Amino acid sequence: RLYGPDAFAGMRKACQLTARCLDELAAVVGPGVPTDVIDRFVFEFGMDHGAYPATLNYRGYMKSSCTSINHVVCHGIPNDKPLRDGDVVNIDVTYVLDGWHGDSSRMYPVGEIKRSAERLLEVTYESLMRGIAAVRPGARTGAIGEAIQTYAEAERCSVVRDFCGHGVGSLFHDSPNILHYGRASEGPELREGMIFTIEPMINLGRPHVKVLGDGWTAVTRDRSLSAQYEHTVGVTATGCEIFTLSPGGLDRPGLPPLQ
């Protein structure tokens, strides 16, 4: 599906709302805060701005966000357990605003985190940005995966293969699938007007994942630390536009010191 200027304008608004929510969550996250409190903030922030969380009632998922802690790779379900000092948590939000889906996720350190955790967050964000740098008309989707995999593995990390990025816009999930590994010569050709997410999950240990009994929570098989960042991008004539960037650069790890 190819989108035009009006769709890009609608996606900018939905994605910027998601980015603003993720910005404000930095002040909500902390030791002792249950992930259910984060989820309630996401729901209420959406309601206050006329937006609906796309994950609520999606395929039977009953929360407004995903909160994935430490060795949880993705699809962690918010609950009443408090975050602990030293945790790292991915918060994944998708708002639907006027029918447009803004899908993004970031990592949040809880209190003081280990240097190895800090390095994983930096490697994961940089691998997302390397993938984004490969997006331009005429490139194939495989160029995104090759860029991510080359960088992450050069940094002695591994790429999760069980989940991928996806077309997004008037639908939450659409074609094409965006693999976070592979070869530049593979996959469909990118064209101006395509909109999709890139959402690499990077592990300090081995790439293998298993899903817990709740049917959602994906964890690393070796229980190694895992991180994920997700942006929604639109393909432009010269490359791409990142719709879910935070103006203050708050979307990257090691948030800039407050002014």
Ligand SMILES: CCc1ccsc1-c1ccc(O)c(O)c1
């Ligand atoms: C928990 C929401 C959900 C359910 C099945 S897949 C999925 C999901 C979660 C976050 C995403 O970024 C995404 O694209 C899909």
Ligand SMILES: [Mn+2]
């Ligand atoms: Mn997401």
Ligand SMILES: [Mn+2]
């Ligand atoms: Mn997504």
